[in-house]
Amino acid sequence: MFNTILENFHIEKIYATIKKNLVYIFVAGILFALVAGVIGSRFAYRTYTTDVSFYVYSNPDNVTDSGVNQSTGEISQANKLITSYIQVLKSSVFLTAVADEIQLQGYSAEKLQRMISFRNITDTAIFIVYVSDSNPNNALTVANAISDLAPSIIPSIVKAGGFRVFDGAELPTDPSSSIGTTQIIIIGFVLGFFIALLFFFFKGLLDTTIRRVYEVEDIFRIPVIGKVPEKDVDKNTENKYENIVLKDDSSFSHKEAYNNIRSNLMWSREEKKCPVYVVTSADNSEGKSVNAYNIAKSFSMIGKKVLLIDADMRNSKLREFAPNKDKKGLADYLSGSVSKAPVVKVNNAFDAIYASEGFKDRTELLSTKKWYELIDKMKEEYDEIVIDMTSLRLFSEALSLTKSDAYYIVVVREGVTKFVRTKLVVQRLEELNADIIGIIYNGISPKSKDYVFRNYKEK
Template sequence: MLKTIINNFHLEKLIWIIKTKLKYMILIGIIFGALAGGVAFITRSDLYAATISFYVYSNPDYINDNGINLSTGEINQASALLNSYSQILKSDGFLKSVIEEAELNPMYYSVPRLRSYISTQAVGGTAVFKVTVRDPDPYMAMTIANTIGALAPEKIVSIVKSGGIEILDEAVLPTTPYKSTSISMMIALGVAAGGVLSALFFIYKGLMNTTDRRTYEVEDMFNIPILGMVPLIRDKKENGEPNVLLDENSEFILREAYNDIRTNLLFLGKGERCPVFAITGADYDEGKTTNSINVARSFALMGKKTLLVDADLRNGNIAEEFGMEAGQGLSEYLAGICSEVVIHENIAENLDFISTGAFPPNPTDLLISEKWKELISDKKEDYDYIIIDTPSIGVVADGVEVVNVATAFVVVIREAVTRFEREELIIRRLEAVDANICGFIYNGISVMSEDYNHKEYINGGEYGKRSNSRV
């Protein structure tokens, strides 16, 4: 998993994932926000605060003497007692007394809970300190605070043995909450949490999705060139299928795509008089057979005498694409059933074709036979180019056996279909038998893709119109 994420990690892809999934992230964020707001509304609670004020004396005799003027030193001495008094008010013994005196329900008002409800605060520079009680019930907050006021003077003096306190202001019934559950804050947090969690989920899923999406993803993984990009054709034939087979009347962008591929292959023939190119792929539905036909037709349209061989002895269907019965073909010849291979001549100008024939039970054995090697060697004397449609190497091993006759392999990958790990599998299989992999055909690229290099020719364009007769 980690290897997949690392190989698939690109800033551009992260931006693309977020961009394409943004509406879902927003929707999920809204749903989370609504849920959080609903929960907050149902479980919302208010907290009320009641405060009682005390005055501390350094000498207990001062409590009943109204004529005493306290000096600064005496105030400081009284202030020094505040911390001790605060600790006493939160002690277990004192809080038990408060629970008993106020007749609080001990099942709810335990000592630890009551302690958490109480806070003390000294007023700086004075001998005054305040005790605040916070409770969801405003009446209970006031009752507890005043109970503390009733018990504190005697309890504190009996324990500390010095100083004294008296109530300065009793607690009153609070009428407004000290703190309320913020529904708007919960909604905001829900929206943020939903957005972030959905973004992380979509990024993870996106980085785990190994289908080819951009050409740079292929180029980053393999030191193998892309020979050409075949656009996704949407125009339909009368039977409702896309018109993807190349001919003189094909769309300009389709003809130009195979012109690019053919031009690159012209330089990769190793100087052979008749190069043999094996077209393969990882899996079905990548366009391997269609590209085999179109590459062969592209050479034929150039005026090169070309032989197309359907060597997919398990699933070959080129004869069907040409609208003919397969009849006897390659398998019958290699199996010795017929002495001469059946060649369908001139299925298009300069293009001949050998079908699979019947599907044999031992296709691998037939493709490693001397008879197969001799057939291709003999036909190289009669043709300028030979194109072999092989089985999908990611599915069966038969395609690898074609290495014994192929000048080079061309690997077909399809945008949004082929996966990185499947590409890597077939590349490793071909490298293991020292096959020459001359390049990829990047099939099914959207004409709106940033990587598509013939955008100006879509629907012919001005250049396409002027070059309508160009092959």
């Protein structure tokens, strides 16, 4: 998972993921805010704090003499007494006395202990008692009770020093701390917003669906030899693949996509009498079959004698692109059912050997000597051979030509292909030293920034 995140980490992808899900992120924030508003009304509070300051004397005779200034040594001794005084003020004996004094319902010694806090002023003989409560009047009442009871209770327990109140409690008018329903709603919104943001952030980094060309270029050391624009299947026509198969009257952008692929194939290969191209992909529905067909058609458009072999015995598509009534095909020949390879002309453009209708899943035939002999024989008769093979992630038939001089073409499809799966396919091919000539980026959105003809308008 960590490697996936690293490979997938790109500022553009993060930005695009957040932008795509921004509405959901805001909705999550609003929902959290609503829940926080309902629940938070119970937790909204205001706390008021008042305080009483005491001055401690090491010599009890000085308590009533306001003109006496304590020496440094006396202040140090007084500081030691403060700890003892605070312990008395925190004791259940003293707090019970305060509770009895104030006579406020619900104000027990335990509650008073939670309300009261202390602070010793460093290097002085002063300590402060703080009283906090949601009711400012009750806070003042408790503070005054402490002021009144401390002078009689503390000396009865601590038989040393003395003290006096030099700054009495006042009624607090402003809360010392508070959180209102509005603040809780805002916190709820921010919390929901960031939880949703993090969710989509990691969801995006863990989503290995290919969506931009740079992702393919960053992950693989294989050139992208062509970008084929997305074309919708037209279910209203007799042949629903009419829009996606290459024809003489296809749109400029469609023909140009395969012109680029054809040119890159011709420039990338070695000089051979008849190059063999094996077209495969990681999974079904990525467009390998239609790309195999269109590559064959593109070569035929420049006068090349081309043979297309439909070797995908598990999921053959050629009959859907170019219907053929004859059910005999490749498996019939390889199995010996027919003596001659059933080569037929497709749309007066190129020759093809269809997959057999009656020999489904006879993939072991692609490992026979007769299969390799067929290819060698056809190489003597044609300028180009294109083979539509099975998807390689789950099935291994496409590996049958790795030891030959065939070129492999891997097809990926925008919004469909998972790059982790394609990585497995490429690794399998590379382990067998297959010659991977390039990747076709299929189904690119005509509006994509990666598509060179996005601003071109068909005439």
